[in-house]
Amino acid sequence: MPSDAAAGAGAPTFGEMLAAGGLLDDTSVVTRQIIAGASEAVAEHARTHLKVVSCDACTATKACCYLKTRAYLHEAAPIVARLRREGRDTPELRQTLKQAAHDMETVAKARHQRPCVFLGADERCTIYEDRPSACxxxxxxxxxxxxxxxxxxxxxxxxxxxxxxxxxxxxxxxxRAGLRRLDRHYSGALPRMVLICLEAWDRRDYVTFLAERCLPAAHRFAQITR
Ligand code: SF4
Ligand code: SF4
Known part of the structure; x- marks a missing residue:
């Protein structure tokens, strides 16, 4: 695995490492399995307790997509791969992610009114198949x-x-990615983690870069969701 010292011209970028090792596909599949498993468990719980799962037929404004949302780095990676594949990684998107991340990390939970960056005008998630497990x-x-x-x-x-x-x-x-072990998980506010992942994608020194960016992001998110 690449280390700081090995992050020279021949070392893979973050995106290359994820693709070459099959890591991107593997973690993406696991997140989908977690979501499917939770959905089945909740449906069973609802049946047993004579409840409805309101989300199944929700046509309302997606208020849940205005909440502060956690994403892990391994969940941000498939989102970033998709954004790049679909030509959606633009300076405007990065700026919006930056502003949304700042809001999510600083505005009190009760006052947070900003829709998710990925919520479309039609109230549908524009990254639905790659949404993080929190969603x-x-x-x-x-x-x-x-x-x-x-x-x-x-x-x-x-x-x-x-x-x-x-x-x-x-x-x-x-x-598997050879990242540094931190005293926190590589996770934080969804827009922050997507932004960090976008910025890391073409970097060969991603081990250091991700550790330096993700640790404060994890601390900030832990503080505002307490
Ligand atoms: S707004 Fe979101 S959480 Fe509420 S019922 Fe609709 S989909 Fe479910
Ligand atoms: S990623 Fe999709 S499902 Fe999750 S908050 Fe954003 S728009 Fe909603």
């Missing part, structure tokens, strides 16, 4: 109108069995 495992049984109203009457339906899985996947990702 794909968020379900409620209360009416969708309660989500938008932020009335405090939102009843979350969660699958505790799937809560720890993304962190476990991250540990394997860090190991």
């Amino acid at each position: 794909g495992t968020h379900f409620v049984s209360s009416p969708a109108t309660e989500c938008a109203g932020r009335t405090g009457n939102v009843t979350a339906l969660c699958s505790t069995a799937h809560e720890q899985m993304p962190a476990q996947v991250e540990e394997q990702f860090v190991l």
Whole structure:
């Protein structure tokens, strides 16, 4: 695995390393499996407890896409691969990500009103197949109108069995990618992690770059979600 000293002209970039090792595909598949598993578990829980999963038929404004959202680095990577593939990595996007990340990291939870960068004008997620586990495992049984109203009457339906899985996947990702072990997970606010990942993609010194960027991002996100 590349180290700081080996990050010379012949060393792979972050994007090249992810593709060559199959790491990008592997982690992407695992995230999809976590989401599918959580969805099945929540559906079963709803059946057993005679509840509905409101998200299944939600046509309301996606208030859940205005929440502060966590993403792991291994979840940001497939998003970045998609943005690049679709020609969506523009200076304007990076600027929007930067502003959204700043808001998510500084504005109080109750006052955070900014829609996710990836929420389309039609209220659909523009990266749906690559959305992070925090999005794909968020379900409620209360009416969708309660989500938008932020009335405090939102009843979350969660699958505790799937809560720890993304962190476990991250540990394997860090190991396989040869990244530095930090005292935090490589995770933070969704727009921040996507931005860091975009910036790291073509870098050969990504080991140092990611460690230096992700540690403060993880600290900032932990502070604002407390
Ligand atoms: S969390 Fe609320 S707004 Fe989001 S999809 Fe579910 S019901 Fe709709
Ligand atoms: S990534 Fe998609 S599902 Fe998640 S908050 Fe953004 S728009 Fe919503």
